[in-house]
Amino acid sequence: MAYLTDAQKTELKxxxxxxxxxGKGILAxxxxxxxxxxxxxxxxxxxxxxxxxxxxxxxxxxxxxxxYISGVILFDEQVYQKTDEGVAFPDYLRSKGIIPGxxxxxxxxxxxxxSNEQRAKGLDDLYERCLKYKKQGCDFAKWxxxxxxxxxxxxxxxxxxxxxxxxxxxxxCCQAAGLVPIVExxxxxxxxxxxARGKAVTEEVLKWQYLALExxxxxxxxxxxxxNMVTPGMQCPKRATPAEIAAATVEALAKxxxxxxxxxxxxxxxxxxxxxxxxxxxxNNAKGPNKWALTFSYGRALQASAQKAWxxxxxxxxxxxxxxxxxxxxxxxxSTGKYKGGVGGAAASDSQFVANHTY
Numbered sequence: 001m002a003y004l005t006d007a008q009k010t011e012l013k014x015x016x017x018x019x020x021x022x023g024k025g026i027l028a029x030x031x032x033x034x035x036x037x038x039x040x041x042x043x044x045x046x047x048x049x050x051x052x053x054x055x056x057x058x059x060x061x062x063x064x065x066x067x068y069i070s071g072v073i074l075f076d077e078q079v080y081q082k083t084d085e086g087v088a089f090p091d092y093l094r095s096k097g098i099i100p101g102x103x104x105x106x107x108x109x110x111x112x113x114x115s116n117e118q119r120a121k122g123l124d125d126l127y128e129r130c131l132k133y134k135k136q137g138c139d140f141a142k143w144x145x146x147x148x149x150x151x152x153x154x155x156x157x158x159x160x161x162x163x164x165x166x167x168x169x170x171x172x173c174c175q176a177a178g179l180v181p182i183v184e185x186x187x188x189x190x191x192x193x194x195x196a197r198g199k200a201v202t203e204e205v206l207k208w209q210y211l212a213l214e215x216x217x218x219x220x221x222x223x224x225x226x227x228n229m230v231t232p233g234m235q236c237p238k239r240a241t242p243a244e245i246a247a248a249t250v251e252a253l254a255k256x257x258x259x260x261x262x263x264x265x266x267x268x269x270x271x272x273x274x275x276x277x278x279x280x281x282x283x284n285n286a287k288g289p290n291k292w293a294l295t296f297s298y299g300r301a302l303q304a305s306a307q308k309a310w311x312x313x314x315x316x317x318x319x320x321x322x323x324x325x326x327x328x329x330x331x332x333x334x335s336t337g338k339y340k341g342g343v344g345g346a347a348a349s350d351s352q353f354v355a356n357h358t359y
Contacts (some may be wrong), residue, residue: 004175004219012222013262015139017178017223019099019142020263021295023332024070028299029056030103030142032075039303045312049138050131053081054317055310059303060092062321071099073142073297079133083138090137093331101140101182104170106144116157119147121175130177140180142226142297143170147249149191149201149233160208170214175219180296182265184226185209189269191233195240199230199248206256220261224298226268227253229279246282254290263293268301273348276332277339286335295335300352302327305345 004012015072016029019026031039037047045051056078059065078089081101090100102104106122120143122129130141145163147155167183185205187198230248232240240248253264266283268276276298282293296302305327310320323345333339 003217008175008178009219009222011178012175012180013220013249015099016222016262018225019071019140019180019255020265020295021070022293023336024068025296025298025331025335026071027059027069027143027302027328028072028297029059029074029078031299032107033077039208039307040312043307045307045310049077049242051312052301053252054314055307056089058317058321059084059255059306059311059324060096060098061088062325062328064134065328066098068098068152068325069098071101071140072099073103074138075103079136079138088137088155089315094137099140100138102179103137104129104133104141104174105143105145111162111239114159116150116154117148117154117156118146118290123166123169126170127135127173127177130179133208134178138179140182140224140259141170142184143167143176144184144186144226146186146203147201147347148188149193149197149258153156155201155205160205162207164208164212167209168216168218171213171218171223172216175222175314180222180224182224182226184267185214186226186267186269187228189228189231192235192237192333193233194236194238195230195232195244199252200230202228202230202252204258206252207253210256210258215317218272220258222262224262225264226255226267227264229266229269229271229283231269234270242282243286245279246286247285250286250288250290252259253292254288257292259291261292263295265297268296268298268352270351270352271301272350273327273345274341274343275305277327277334277343278341280331281339282335284335287337293335296331298331302331304350304352308346308350315317
C-alpha cells in the first residue's frame with residue numbers, strides 16, 4: 001500500500017471498526033429518487049422532495065437510534081438536506097455519534113455481450129466525487145454490483161470478472177480519498193436454485209473479489225464487505241432453515257474472506273424484516289473462530305414497518321419512528337447472536353423481495 005500513509009491506514013481502520021462496533025450496524029437509507037418512489041407508492045405517500053426529507057428525518061431523529069445504528073448510507077440528495085432546525089443531515093448524524101456514508105455507484109446497465117447480466121456505472125469521475133463527499137462530512141461509501149444465478153448458464157465468468165474488478169477499483173479510489181469502502185458483490189436472490197448452488201457461486205465470487213482487492217493494493221482492514229447471506233433462490237420450493245443458512249454463510253466466508261478484514265455487514269436480500277433478524281442471529285451463533293464482526297447493513301429490513309406506519313402523514317411520524325426502533329433493536333441483538341424472534345412490526349412478515357432488484 002505505497003500510496004497510503006500509515007496515518008491514512010490508521011484512520012481508515014478506525015472508521016471501519018467504529019462502524020462494526022459491538023451491537024451496532026448500518027441503516028441503508030440510500031434509495032434513489034426512483035426507488036423511494038416505489039416505496040412511497042406502496043404506502044400511498046407522495047414522492048416530493050420535502051416528503052423524502054421528512055421521512056429520512058423521522059428515522060435519523062428516532063430517540064435512541066445511536067444505541068443500535070453506527071452508520072447511515074445516504075443518497076446524494078440527502079447529503080445536502082437539512083433537519084427542520086436547519087442542520088445538514090451529515091452534521092446531525094455526527095452529533096449523535098453516527099457516521100455518515102454515501103452511495104457512489106450510479107446504478108446498473110446491461111453488461112455488453114451477456115443476455116441477462118448487468119454492470120455498474122460511475123467509475124469515470126469517482127475519485128473526484130469521493131473527495132467532494134469527504135468534504136461534506138461522509139467517512140465511508142457503498143458501491144453495489146450484482147451477480148445473477150440462472151441455471152448453469154449464469155453467472156458468466158465475464159460477469160464475475162466485471163463485478164469483482166469494478167469493486168476493487170472503486171475501493172482503491174475510496175481509500176485514496178479517505179473513505180472506507182463497503183464492497184458489495186450481491187448474489188441476487190432471484191432463481192430456483194437450491195442453497196448449495198447459492199453457496200458455490202458466493203464462494204466463487206468472493207474468491208475473485210479478494211484476489212482483485214489484493215491486486216489493486218486495497219488496505220483490507222480499512223474496508224467492509226457487504227455480501228448476501230447464502231440462501232436458496234426465492235423461487236426454489238426447498239426452503240432453508242436459519243441454521244442451514246447460517247452454516248452455509250459462515251462456511252462460505254471462512255473459505256474466502258481474509259481474517260485481516262475488519263467486518264461483514266450483510267444485506268437483507270429481499271428477506272422479510274423478521275427473517276433478516278433471525279438469520280443474522282443464527283449466523284453470529286455459528287460464527288466459530290472467525291475474527292470479523294458480523295452485523296447488518298439493511299434498508300428494507302429496517303424500514304418496511306416504519307414506512308407502512310408512516311404512510312406519508314405527519315401525525316404518524318412518532319409511530320413510524322417507534323416501528324423503526326423495534327427493528328433496529330432486534331438487529332442489534334441479532335448482531336451479537338441474542339435475537340430470539342417475535343418482536344414483530346407493521347410489516348415484519350411482509351416479503352421485501354423485488355425481482356431483478358435495481359436502485
